[in-house]
Amino acid sequence: MNDDMTPLETAHINDTEITPEIVAEHGLKPNEYEKIVAHMGRTPNMTELGVFSVMWSEHCSYKSSRKWLKKLPVSGPQVIQGPGENAGVIDIGDGDAAVFKMESHNHPSFIEPYQGAATGVGGIMRDVFTMGARPVANMNALRFGDPSHPKTRHLVAGVVHGIGGYGNCIGVPTVGGEVNFDSCYNGNILVNAMCVGLARTDKIFYAAATGIGAPVVYVGSKTGRDGIHGATMASAEFDDASEEKRPTVQVGDPFTEKLLLEACQELMASDAIIAIQDMGAAGLTSSSVEMADKGGVGIVLDLDKVPCRETHMTGYEMLLSESQERMLMVLKPGREPEAEAIFLRWGLDFAVVGSLTDTGRMVVHHEGRMIADMPLEPLADGAPEYDRPFTPTPLAPQIDASHADDTNITDALKTLMGCSEIASRRWIYEQYDSMVMGDTLAGPGGDAALVRVHGTQKALAISTDVTPRYCLAQPVEGGKQAVAEAYRNISATGATPLAITNCLNFGNPERPEIMGQFVECLEGMGAACEALDFPVVSGNVSLYNETNGQGINPTPAIGGVGLIEDLEKAVGNAFSQADRYIFVLGK
Amino acid sequence: MQASVIVFPGSNCDRDVAICLEAATGKKPNMVWHGDSDLPDSDVIVLPGGFSYGDYLRCGSMAANSPIMKEVVLKAQKGAAVLGICNGFQVLTECGLLPGVLMRNAALNFVCRNTRLIVDNNTTPFTGLYQQGEEVIIPVAHNEGNYFADDETLNELSGEGRIVLSYAPDDNPNGACRNIAGICDSSGLVLGMMPHPERRAEAALGGEDGKRMFTGLVEALS
Amino acid sequence: MKATVKITLKHGVLDPQGKAIEKSLGQLGFSGVNEVRQGKLIELDIDADTPEAAEKQITEMCEKLLANTVIENYDIQLNLAD
Amino acid sequence: MKATVKITLKHGVLDPQGKAIEKSLGQLGFSGVNEVRQGKLIELDIDADTPEAAEKQITEMCEKLLANTVIENYDIQLNLAD
Ligand SMILES: Nc1ncnc2c1ncn2[C@@H]1O[C@H](COP(=O)(O)OP(=O)(O)O)[C@@H](O)[C@H]1O
Numbered sequence: 026m027n028d029d030m031t032p033l034e035t036a037h038i039n040d041t042e043i044t045p046e047i048v049a050e051h052g053l054k055p056n057e058y059e060k061i062v063a064h065m066g067r068t069p070n071m072t073e074l075g076v077f078s079v080m081w082s083e084h085c086s087y088k089s090s091r092k093w094l095k096k097l098p099v100s101g102p103q104v105i106q107g108p109g110e111n112a113g114v115i116d117i118g119d120g121d122a123a124v125f126k127m128e129s130h131n132h133p134s135f136i137e138p139y140q141g142a143a144t145g146v147g148g149i150m151r152d153v154f155t156m157g158a159r160p161v162a163n164m165n166a167l168r169f170g171d172p173s174h175p176k177t178r179h180l181v182a183g184v185v186h187g188i189g190g191y192g193n194c195i196g197v198p199t200v201g202g203e204v205n206f207d208s209c210y211n212g213n214i215l216v217n218a219m220c221v222g223l224a225r226t227d228k229i230f231y232a233a234a235t236g237i238g239a240p241v242v243y244v245g246s247k248t249g250r251d252g253i254h255g256a257t258m259a260s261a262e263f264d265d266a267s268e269e270k271r272p273t274v275q276v277g278d279p280f281t282e283k284l285l286l287e288a289c290q291e292l293m294a295s296d297a298i299i300a301i302q303d304m305g306a307a308g309l310t311s312s313s314v315e316m317a318d319k320g321g322v323g324i325v326l327d328l329d330k331v332p333c334r335e336t337h338m339t340g341y342e343m344l345l346s347e348s349q350e351r352m353l354m355v356l357k358p359g360r361e362p363e364a365e366a367i368f369l370r371w372g373l374d375f376a377v378v379g380s381l382t383d384t385g386r387m388v389v390h391h392e393g394r395m396i397a398d399m400p401l402e403p404l405a406d407g408a409p410e411y412d413r414p415f416t417p418t419p420l421a422p423q424i425d426a427s428h429a430d431d432t433n434i435t436d437a438l439k440t441l442m443g444c445s446e447i448a449s450r451r452w453i454y455e456q457y458d459s460m461v462m463g464d465t466l467a468g469p470g471g472d473a474a475l476v477r478v479h480g481t482q483k484a485l486a487i488s489t490d491v492t493p494r495y496c497l498a499q500p501v502e503g504g505k506q507a508v509a510e511a512y513r514n515i516s517a518t519g520a521t522p523l524a525i526t527n528c529l530n531f532g533n534p535e536r537p538e539i540m541g542q543f544v545e546c547l548e549g550m551g552a553a554c555e556a557l558d559f560p561v562v563s564g565n566v567s568l569y570n571e572t573n574g575q576g577i578n579p580t581p582a583i584g585g586v587g588l589i590e591d592l593e594k595a596v597g598n599a600f601s602q603a604d605r606y607i608f609v610l611g612k
Numbered sequence: 613m614q615a616s617v618i619v620f621p622g623s624n625c626d627r628d629v630a631i632c633l634e635a636a637t638g639k640k641p642n643m644v645w646h647g648d649s650d651l652p653d654s655d656v657i658v659l660p661g662g663f664s665y666g667d668y669l670r671c672g673s674m675a676a677n678s679p680i681m682k683e684v685v686l687k688a689q690k691g692a693a694v695l696g697i698c699n700g701f702q703v704l705t706e707c708g709l710l711p712g713v714l715m716r717n718a719a720l721n722f723v724c725r726n727t728r729l730i731v732d733n734n735t736t737p738f739t740g741l742y743q744q745g746e747e748v749i750i751p752v753a754h755n756e757g758n759y760f761a762d763d764e765t766l767n768e769l770s771g772e773g774r775i776v777l778s779y780a781p782d783d784n785p786n787g788a789c790r791n792i793a794g795i796c797d798s799s800g801l802v803l804g805m806m807p808h809p810e811r812r813a814e815a816a817l818g819g820e821d822g823k824r825m826f827t828g829l830v831e832a833l834s
Numbered sequence: 835m836k837a838t839v840k841i842t843l844k845h846g847v848l849d850p851q852g853k854a855i856e857k858s859l860g861q862l863g864f865s866g867v868n869e870v871r872q873g874k875l876i877e878l879d880i881d882a883d884t885p886e887a888a889e890k891q892i893t894e895m896c897e898k899l900l901a902n903t904v905i906e907n908y909d910i911q912l913n914l915a916d
Numbered sequence: 917m918k919a920t921v922k923i924t925l926k927h928g929v930l931d932p933q934g935k936a937i938e939k940s941l942g943q944l945g946f947s948g949v950n951e952v953r954q955g956k957l958i959e960l961d962i963d964a965d966t967p968e969a970a971e972k973q974i975t976e977m978c979e980k981l982l983a984n985t986v987i988e989n990y991d992i993q994l995n996l997a998d
Pocket of ligand 1: 164165166167199200201202203204446447450451453454457468469470471472
């Protein structure tokens with residue numbers, strides 16, 4: 026295949042010689058590079074190296090975590106789609122399905138809090154609406170550094186504005202979340218966004234591309250040089266220098282996303298779509314590789330057709346760009362005109378950028394030459410999987426409670442009420458539109474949020490929970506507790522807990538003690554999910570949350586979803602009347 | 613009674629208000645796309661909340677210039693009732709049907725919460741079912757709801773009873789001049805308001821204070 | 835032809851953003867900063883045969899869309915170098 | 917001393933507002949308008965002994981607060997007439 030490459034006329038990015046430095050800049054280890062060469066049967070060119078680097082990044086490949094994720098319980102009669110798709114899907118009766126997922130946008134939010142958080146919200150909503158669901162609720166789990174740290178204020182303000190700026194504009198209520206402050210997040214904040222959508226069980230859309238010759242279609246916004254290397258950035262430890270590097274930040278455009286949502290819903294009402302996937306991290310690359318790989322086909326792309334916002338973009342840049350508000354679809358052949366009409370009416374770009382082949386390879390053309398030709402299997406399933414060494418977390422020392430008796434209870438209570446951990450979050454959640462769509466039965470301020478299934482008496486209960494301090498002290502118990510807390514919060518509204526998503530935020534997995542936290546938290550989570558019949562249907566892993574060698578506390582955020590059949594039976598958390606009994610349950 | 617809801621790209625309370633209108637009128641409202649130049653005959657036209665055109669440039673500015681607004685202005689001149697809620701209020705000031713302008717909230721934050729409102733004028737077709745001076749609870753959700761106009765205009769509005777709704781003095785969420793939450797034109801048929809009556813029109817959603825606006829409208833216009 | 839339109843709040847119109855910036859600057863330790871006002875800048879490229887034609891067009895854009903003349907002033911600058 | 921700070925998006929950074937304004941102008945019948953970009957204008961009055969001192973202070977304000985230097989450029993103009 027290599028011989029087909031057009032002879033080189035002018036300096037082309039692919040003419041650059043691949044040196045060990047270039048390999049390292051792409052975040053690839055020397056042995057990983059050797060594997061790439063073996064898979065290719067030759068030296069990759071720059072474009073191919075770029076594609077491998079993003080597909081094999083921790084963010085896309087889950088290379089350190091896959092082994093452990095496989096152990097989580099993922100099935101149950103309520104599960105329609107477990108992990109592996111854009112989002113998980115559960116059955117909520119009467120032909121209705123809840124579609125949900127949680128995802129991190131930690132590093133981008135540290136660099137540019139407003140846009141980082143905004144694009145995090147935009148990305149997770151696309152994951153949900155690509156499945157055919159209409160997003161009905163957003164949640165977020167935020168972790169910031171010490172309130173007195175000089176950066177914290179700026180980061181909190183930016184992140185909260187960004188979440189609101191995106192969610193409020195698109196018109197999906199933000200119904201809850203959690204916020205903690207701890208110095209371990211000083212240099213590494215966590216911004217985890219969750220989205221829940223509703224679909225009909227017979228109208229779920231998947232990413233697997235089938236049908237040799239079927240057109241591959243690009244829709245949404247134009248491609249710019251946004252966030253190139255974002256995916257690799259999300260997988261590399263931070264140091265002070267990378268803040269200076271200032272990668273081109275992705276800017277969110279919620280207005281366009283709203284149009285994209287409506288246009289997709291309109292096209293989804295027909296049967297023209299074979300497969301659809303959002304262009305998230307590693308944009309065009311990961312979406313085309315994943316779609317083709319899942320369907321067991323090949324794909325050929327013509328980058329000259331890709332709508333671009335900037336001039337002279339190289340193929341490398343187009344493949345790696347993380348411009349927002351874009352989707353890739355495979356349509357039934359011949360259905361392009363009707364799809365195009367819909368997207369144009371909504372003022373969005375639409376372009377046929379390729380087609381499916383039977384080669385099992387991804388072939389990319391640009392400006393009259395073939396710039397990449399690579400086997401799909403090693404890009405996706407064939408990515409490295411590591412069984413990283415780990416050390417168990419030593420038992421935390423007992424807290425010395427001997428002086429507790431000297432404390433005046435009232436003073437202690439006042440201190441507690443005033444501490445940043447417990448203080449009211451109203452100032453945050455009032456900046457989010459929690460009521461739009463007219464189905465929010467219980468918004469922020471309670472245990473779990475309650476969102477009515479539009480037009481029915483049913484409601485979804487949603488909660489995000491984790492207590493990183495517990496996970497640090499005893500990861501197994503902390504993992505269990507996070508799941509149990511989500512379960513309790515959902516139960517407390519009167520709903521039956523059904524399934525969870527998660528966002529596993531940890532430090533550098535190449536350090537055995539961090540890996541130990543990861544392994545043990547997952548063990549606890551898995552055990553709790555098993556015991557409670559509360560399976561995991563989607564999730565996300567964010568590793569390397571470290572700055573200058575200081576890792577964050579293990580923070581496996583859980584997003585739980587439950588169902589209440591009759592919303593008349595829902596209960597709030599207020600003591601609503603005098604002269605009522607108060608019971609304490611449990612032990 | 614026939615209602616129409618104008619849908620701009622980026623409107624996001626169009627469905628919510630349509631549900632309230634249908635409940636009050638017993639008929640589905642027409643949903644009219646902003647790009648249309650044809651507006652079916654309607655007794656009331658609603659400009660819904662949301663972020664038309666992403667709220668870019670100035671809230672409501674681009675929507676005010678869309679083709680359908682020419683029709684809305686014509687119909688208003690011919691006596692149709694027009695209700696602008698939130699972003700719809702911003703559109704009404706931008707297109708000149710109502711005076712003044714909605715600026716960025718004084719605290720520079722988006723604010724979504726219940727507010728206590730005082731009905732200052734119950735003689736408009738929108739407020740007939742409220743008592744004069746009654747305090748009601750209706751939520752707001754906006755980033756630019758800080759009503760501003762020069763003193764002359766404000767005096768005129770006060771003097772003519774055109775301040776229809778105001779925030780309770782200790783509950784002004786955005787810094788609006790004279791606690792203004794909603795104003796009407798001199799005919800009383802065009803009302804712009806920042807709070808969202810459609811979000812409080814059902815007991816399950818916390819209360820029904822907003823519902824009377826829609827049922828009252830039906831009573832007044834039929 | 836490239837042009838820049840400056841849109842500023844009229845005198846006497848409250849400017850919450852300007853006020854907030856002024857306060858923040860004070861908190862950051864910058865003293866002696868007053869009368870902070872925030873406006874908008876719109877840059878565009880317009881096909882026009884003459885500067886006069888360009889200016890006329892842009893004035894119309896300002897009146898119709900770019901500025902809210904109830905509260906804002908605008909000022910058009912053509913970049914004749916291009 | 918009066919000063920004006922122009923804050924514009926860096927080249928290549930997506931400008932959703934500019935894009936929307938451009939489209940809207942097209943719909944209003946203005947043709948041949950391209951590359952619309954929206955920026956901010958900040959006007960202020962600063963106590964400073966020399967123009968250099970003023971410029972230095974304002975530069976610091978831009979870096980710290982006024983501009984988001986990750987995605988924005990700034991340009992300072994002093995109005996020496998005052
Ligand atoms: N980032 C956030 N976004 C939206 N709502 C939030 C956020 N953080 C906290 N909340 C809401 O504030 C309330 C209190 O939060 P928290 O103290 O974390 O709850 P709890 O400890 O009871 O789980 C909850 O209802 C929660 O949904």
